[in-house]
Amino acid sequence: MLEIFICEDDEEQRKRLTQYVSDYIMIENLDMKVVISTAHSKDIINYLQQNDTTGLYFLDVDLQEEKSGIALGAEIRQYDTQGAIVFITTHPELTYLTFTYKVEAMDYITKDQFTDIQKRVIDCIDTAYHRYMQNKHNHRKxxxxxxxxxxxxxxxxxxxxxxxxxxxxxxxxxxxxxxxxxxxxxxxxxxxxxxxxxxxxxxxxxxxxxxxxxxxxxxxxxxxxxxxxxxxxxxxxxxxxxxx
CATH class of the missing domain: 2.40.50.1020 (LytTr DNA-binding domain)
Structure with a gap:
């Protein structure tokens, strides 16, 4: 199963994003599950420290804590080198930080493009799931x-x-x-x-x-x-x- 993690400090936006993901998984009957939807980066890191997983991560760049979403992405890479990371933010000019932190991102979604967010999220799910199934069938270890x-x-x-x-x-x-x-x-x-x-x-x-x-x-x-x-x-x- 491909596990999905969401880290967004705005409760309304987190619920909306989680709903987008959960609805699409159910409609398409995908072998995926939202494991954590949280406002706190430590919840994801604690999980990764205790579980060996390959995941899909939707991370808010502007977390209201000392650690940014991009710094969180870099820390995730220490535990899940094959996972797909998607950053969501109101500041597209911060994309350069993904190179500073050496985080390979699947996508960078801007929050102010309201009509486009759901489609971009679904596209990311499709891409991550396709890669996951390819690796699963190839039995790569x-x-x-x-x-x-x-x-x-x-x-x-x-x-x-x-x-x-x-x-x-x-x-x-x-x-x-x-x-x-x-x-x-x-x-x-x-x-x-x-x-x-x-x-x-x-x-x-x-x-x-x-x-x-x-x-x-x-x-x-x-x-x-x-x-x-x-x-x-x-x-x-x-x-x-x-x-x-």
Whole structure:
């Protein structure tokens, strides 16, 4: 289900926007739901901290609190990198702030265009729902981690293996076309997906991307030719994956 979040401090406008969204979901029988409709940004952040979700967010830019709607959008991105964010405001000149805060917005709706707001909201719902269903049917699963102030997303299918870095508490992720170094614990990776197997004290391999295993040398050749290693202790768990 695609979850919808609305943050608007004007009660009348919030009720109207929530009604637009709820009515359209019901009429079109979409797999969507308004989870939170609130005047307070913390309600949305608290929810995201406790739930793993991909959502559609309608955010008032001019919230009557210290945090603006655009700052809220930037904070949402820390928890939901794939979500669709729509800003609603009476100040279209503030659109430049979405670039300052590095928030990728689906749309920017101006409140004074009263006859157009409902149509623009519906267009955003249609677009977000179409993308959600595409991703759902493609069964895309993303591994996400932070590098500095950036969130890096890599499809699980593209991951070859992980290895411990020479830098303390860091892990190197080897994908088909890139390497990413991040802070983490190697032992936690196999719990994330059953494709990941701890094959060595310093390596976790994606079993789906193994091309061959040399038992004598304890080498695992990946589908792109890269090599990672297995220890005798963990090798038995790989013997039946591919022909030796």
């Amino acid at each position: 993303l591994f996400q981690t932070k590098m500095g102030d950036k969130v890096i997303s890599i499809e699980y299918n593209d991951i070859l293996f992980f290895e411990t870095s020479s830098q303390l508490h860091k892990i190197i992720l080897h994908a088909h076309n890139r390497q990413v170094e991040f802070y983490g614990k190697l032992k936690a990776l196999p719990e994330m997906d059953n494709r990941f197997y701890r094959c060595h004290n310093s390596y976790v391999v994606n079993k789906d991307n193994i091309a061959e295993i040399d038992i004598a040398k304890r080498e695992i050749r990946m589908v792109n030719g890269q090599i990672c290693y297995a220890s005798s202790r963990f090798l038995k768990g790989l013997k039946d994956i591919v022909p030796k």
